[in-house]
Amino acid sequence: MERRDLGERVAKSGKRRTPLWARLSAIFGCVLMVLSGGALVAQQVLVSRYAGAVETGNLFGAPAGAAAKEEKSDIKGPLNILLVGIDPRTDEQTPLSDSIIVAHIPADMRQAYLFSIPRDLVVDIPPFEKTGFKGGRSKINAAMGYGSSVGNGKHDVVQGFDLLAKTVGQLTGIQEFDAGAIINFNGFKAIVEAMGGVTMTIDQNVKSEHLQPNGKPRPRLARCADNSCAHPYYGPQAEYKVGTYHLQAWQALDYVRQRYGLPRSDYDRQRHQQQFIKAMAKQALGKDVVTNPAKLDKVLKAAGKALIFDGGGHSVVDWAFSMKNIRSDDMTLVKLPGNSIINNGDYRGEELEPSAKEFFSAVRQDRVQDFIFRHPEYINNNAG
Template identity: 25%
Template sequence: MSDPTDLPEGTGAVSPRRRRWRGVLIALLIVAALVATGGIIVGRYMHSLDSAYQKRTTVSLDKGSSDGDRKAGGSGQNILLLGSDKRSAQDAGSEGVSGQRSDAMMLVHIPADGGEAYIVSFPRDLYIDIPGHGKDRINSALAYGGLPLAVTTVENYTKTPIDHVALIDFDGIEGLVDSLGGVDVNVPESFERGGTTFTAGTQHLNGKEALTFSRERKHLSGGDFARNQNQQQLLKAVAMKLISGDTLSSPGKMRDTVTALSPYLTTDDGLTSQAIVKLGLSNRNLRGSDLHFLAAPHGDPATTSGGASVVASDEKGMDALRTALKEDNMEEYAKQIAD
């Protein structure tokens, strides 16, 4: 890789000293909730669940050149999931950006034949081109242009079309996890934060603890990369609880889950209740073992000429991922990178 100091200064780059503790939301919980909600339960209790779901915010996504080309015969579905820090106006102004940044970004690929899901996580500091704003961290796209620009940025980078997008801010974590009665998380590394001790191994977390667990990075040996691993562990735990038999068989629990999630959720206007039902029915047999968590290829940590800490891209590795997404061959891709 070239000398990190050769990287140009990013527009709106944020110094680590100026970052506050911000949440990193579990993005898969959105898909897990939607898939679980989209099964038989929705058919029986559509009215109450639909009323809760309508509390979300919607945005329109324009289809254009960034959508890329689909392989003939279908290439599955791609859903972009974002977790937002939703900073205050004062914080946003001091950092030279507006709105919110995506502190968690995952691309979920559901193959055309269904039955599995591949969840690819992107480092929040990945240094790539943001259309109209030059090179910057990938998480700045949301601040510069909301969900439409975030979608376009990822479509350009992955060279694959995105069918739907969903965003949730971290204020929704506590209510969601608590509505599930807590979750059992595999803690990779012991640490202490906010008066809570997280011990390596399986640990039951309530909503407040889950939020703290997903936000921590400075007390972890791997920093942001270790935090990404923690987020994935929390995602797995939430997904397992959502698709467990007792949750799916309880209309009350599903209603409470959707009610807790919806006020913090923003989706594209195409992700309607009907679309969710269709998605859920086509993936109603999805189980925890069918969820495959992957990390997007990336280079080493680097520093821009302006002193901003970023993560370099890995174009060779990304080309392999781009091909797998385009050809709907993520199963083979996952096997290759695991070898």
């Protein structure tokens, strides 16, 4: 696809839209589907540079040649996109998926529904021939680890994503995801830093397990150096109070990591992560970023380093154009109801309520809007 063709596709629409280079930043730096619209005009160099900066990978283990076959068709809804957030790790450490989000785009491509899968959800993880994993029942965030081993003590997050996608697919009944991304939380931090922080609404008082009020790590108990303690930290804690604030990057990332001490633990954290995504989307397309070439360039570079993307045979630019009608206000944040599994006083993980099966069926049949109308309790009321 030539750059001139991209410009012509936008110019012919005759509409004033959010610039494509900003949409790229929003879509991929803020989790793939944030906003829309775009007039290329003279910013084709930025588009090209950003598209080339995004690392791509075969996240779904598709056979060679499959992607090239799909590349000939347009991106049409309904769509399901799997987004996985990980903490930075070396290839000698077993990767764990700290955040699992599915984005459902209906057939009209004008709405995005985001729902999170609890990281401690107990599920059946299918066998995985590449690592010799025979399958079993475990917390879903372990699936990436079971699928990541490549021998000699090394791990590959791209290969691990494949097994996680199969596990999420088995849970939800989604046979095939249309795109996917692995997002590095340190990369998210760099994006927010490039934007100059992010404004978001904090919906409950939260104390940080990890950081002090000045942003520095809290000291760890010496006897917990091997991570054998559930709460290895001590000393003053950073605190986040109810209200709307402009947060520094370290504050925003720290806030959405917290789950200990929250009434609903990981369910509260899921909601905060969804709120963060939406806040990033709005910030990335604000005038302070879009009309500031220097800041915009920093945001694009940071976003390009933040993730590994698989577009199902379509380029970053193709995905940007496909989302042209979706804006941040069109994003609906969905909460899946669930409860903790307690066995003889010990925490074993999480389980979803039976109605979640009906929701997954609505996703597969592209009737989420109808389901939400009948089950308004699935909407995160504190969407930020």
